Amino acid sequence: xxxxxxxxxxxNLVSGGVEIGTIDIAKALVQKGYNAYVVSNGGPLxxxxxxxxxxxxxxxxxxxxxxxxxxxxxxxxxxxxxxxxDIVHARSRAPAWSCYWASQKTKKIKFxxxxxxxYGHHSKLKRWYNGVMIRSQQTIAVSAFIxxxxxxxxxxxxxxxxxxxxxxxxxxxxxxxxxxQAVSTLADAWSVPKNVKVxxxxxxxxxxxxxxVLIQALAELKQESIFCLMVGDDQGKTAYREELRQLIxxxxxxxxxxxxxxxxxxxxxxxxxxxxxxxxTDPEAFGRVACExxxxxxxxxxxxxxxxxxxxxxxxxxxxxxPNDVGSLAQSLTRAxxxxxxSAQEIALVSREHISQHFSLQNMCEKTIAVYNxxxxxxxxxxxxxxxxxxxxxxx
Numbered sequence: 001x002x003x004x005x006x007x008x009x010x011x012n013l014v015s016g017g018v019e020i021g022t023i024d025i026a027k028a029l030v031q032k033g034y035n036a037y038v039v040s041n042g043g044p045l046x047x048x049x050x051x052x053x054x055x056x057x058x059x060x061x062x063x064x065x066x067x068x069x070x071x072x073x074x075x076x077x078x079x080x081x082x083x084x085x086d087i088v089h090a091r092s093r094a095p096a097w098s099c100y101w102a103s104q105k106t107k108k109i110k111f112x113x114x115x116x117x118x119y120g121h122h123s124k125l126k127r128w129y130n131g132v133m134i135r136s137q138q139t140i141a142v143s144a145f146i147x148x149x150x151x152x153x154x155x156x157x158x159x160x161x162x163x164x165x166x167x168x169x170x171x172x173x174x175x176x177x178x179x180x181q182a183v184s185t186l187a188d189a190w191s192v193p194k195n196v197k198v199x200x201x202x203x204x205x206x207x208x209x210x211x212x213v214l215i216q217a218l219a220e221l222k223q224e225s226i227f228c229l230m231v232g233d234d235q236g237k238t239a240y241r242e243e244l245r246q247l248i249x250x251x252x253x254x255x256x257x258x259x260x261x262x263x264x265x266x267x268x269x270x271x272x273x274x275x276x277x278x279x280x281t282d283p284e285a286f287g288r289v290a291c292e293x294x295x296x297x298x299x300x301x302x303x304x305x306x307x308x309x310x311x312x313x314x315x316x317x318x319x320x321x322x323p324n325d326v327g328s329l330a331q332s333l334t335r336a337x338x339x340x341x342x343s344a345q346e347i348a349l350v351s352r353e354h355i356s357q358h359f360s361l362q363n364m365c366e367k368t369i370a371v372y373n374x375x376x377x378x379x380x381x382x383x384x385x386x387x388x389x390x391x392x393x394x395x396x
Contacts, residue, residue, distance in 0.1 A: 005035040005084055006372055009076070009099055010091040011062035013038070013045035017288060018091055018116055020045075021166060021364070025089075027052035028365035037083055039076065039095070055083075061095040069094055073101035080106050087112055087372050093119070096132045110375040114140040115161075117285045121153050134159045138375055140368065142166050142286045143307035162371060165310070166286045167364030170356050173267050173295040182268045190260045192272060196227045197337055200273035200298075202266065202289050203280075205234035205259070210279025210303070210324070211244055217279075217329040219251035226256060226337070231269055233262040270296035274344075275336045278302045281324040287311040295355045297348035299336045301329070313354035315347045 006029055008022050023045065026036040030053035037055050040046075041062040049056055057079060061072050076098055079085065088103055089112045090096035096113055103111040113136040120126050133139060134154055139161045141147035147163050171177065192198060199218070203209040211230060218228055234241045241259070248257050263269045270276065276293035278284065283306025290311045293300045302308045304320040312320060321332040339347070 003034055004029070004086055004372060004376060005037070006087045006089060007037040007039060007079065007083070007085045008089045008091065009039045009061055009095040011041060011095060013040045013043035013049060013056070015043075015045070017166065017286075019043075022091060023049050023052055023054075024167070024361055025365060025368055026054035028369060030054060032369065034369075035083070037079075037085070039079065061098060064094045069098050070101065072098035073105075076102035077105050080109055085109060086376050089114070089372075090133075090136070091116065093130060093132055096136075100132055100135050110138075111136045112138045112140065112371065112375065113159075114142065115146050115150055116142055118146070118149050118283070127153065130154075134161075138162065138371055140164050140371065143310055145283060145305075145307045145310065146285055162367075164364060164367045164371070165307075165359050166288065167359055167361035168288065168291045168295060168355070169361045170295050170352075173270070173292050175271065175297045175352075178267060178271045182265060183271045186263075186265065186268050187272055190229060190258065190272075192229070193227055196225050197274045198272050199226055199228045199275045199277060199333070200231060200269070201228070201277045201279060202231045202263075202269070202292075203278070204232045205230070205237060205241055205244070207240060208280060208282045210277075210281050212247055213281065213324060213326055213329055214277055214279045215244065215247050215251065215253065215257060216326040217333060218253060218256060220326065220330040221333060221337075223337070224256075228253075228257045229269075229272070230257065230259045231261075231263050231266075234259075266292065267296060270298055273298050275299045275301055275333065277329075277333075278308055279321075279329060280306070280308065282306075283323075284308045291355050291359045294348075294351040297345075297352060299339060299344060299347065300351070301332045301336055303329075311355075311359055313351040315350040315354075 010022055013019050029036040038049055039057045039059050041060055042058045046056050059072055059075050060068055087110045088099045090099040091114050103109045113133045115133050119130045121130055136159050139159045141161055141163050144163050147161050201214055276298045278289045280303055285307050287308035290300050290302045290308050300316050301319045302312055303323040305323050319332045319336050322328040
């Protein structure tokens with residue numbers, strides 16, 4: 001019996017949740033004895049992909065140039081044939097167009113997409129361009145929020161949509177596996193004082209992540225026994241970073257709010273935090289920070305919209321706040337800060353169990369591979385039905 005062979009296609013393998021998710025799926029396929037291929041324009045994560053046992057093929061699928069996209073479709077058609085691909089899984093729009101055109105020329109290939117975000121959709125041209133993500137036989141949505149968005153914006157959808165939440169590695173994000181020395185070194189590097197409640201906002205320094213809302217909310221708290229860490233890179237957005245610095249000065253929070261840059265050891269970072277904030281003013285497609293924080297036994301203050309509200313355990317719903325609302329965020333922080341140690345431990349225990357049951361990496365991989373198998377079985381059944389019909393043999 002032929003082994004399942006899956007080709008995932010995405011623009012680059014540089015960094016980010018889509019890229020890591022692609023590698024996670026490839027690794028899971030290999031572990032099950034299946035064949036995993038990935039097409040991208042390359043990047044530093046190619047090594048990690050190949051270490052997982054997958055094969056990488058480099059094509060300029062990051063390009064949005066229509067001529068290049070068409071050439072990529074011809075190259076992909078050859079890849080389908082050379083490696084006997086069963087499933088092509090596109091994770092971004094430009095590569096998805098190339099996959100779609102190629103799959104139309106090779107009818108046996110099953111074309112699957114993942115809708116990772118809301119994308120810009122305020123013009124007919126944009127909606128047409130994005131629409132390739134629902135020209136597949138099967139579309140995966142990374143949250144119920146994304147599925148609802150697709151149904152609302154692309155009402156003439158020609159595809160089945162299944163929600164498969166992105167998963168986090170609950171072994172990596174496990175408070176019982178933390179290296180105390182690494183946590184202590186990080187605390188020293190970030191000058192975290194003793195005997196304070198640590199509030200953390202992880203996320204790149206960009207306007208929609210809500211840093212300014214958190215700064216203003218902290219000013220309303222008027223508490224001295226707190227310390228706030230903004231963990232993330234500014235990605236060259238120095239003007240916005242300066243705007244935030246001035247806001248901190250305006251509210252006299254220089255001793256409380258600290259920007260510490262990016263961190264490669266987020267489990268240790270979360271181990272420093274009592275409260276983790278996701279203050280995104282626009283809806284998150286999934287809500288990874290909320291998942292990671294709850295897995296690491298932190299209280300999670302999260303804006304009540306998008307994928308974020310789906311990942312919050314019932315035990316933490318009291319800390320949800322309205323998006324882009326300083327007063328609401330301040331009130332949620334106040335409720336979280338008032339939780340005593342024993343209650344916080346009880347909340348954390350239930351929350352971690354919630355994440356492990358519903359948002360684990362294992363769940364994501366198993367459900368995705370089930371989608372692959374379901375679609376290849378449909379193809380096999382169709383071939384069997386056609387053969388029976390042609391032979392005038394009644395179907396069993």
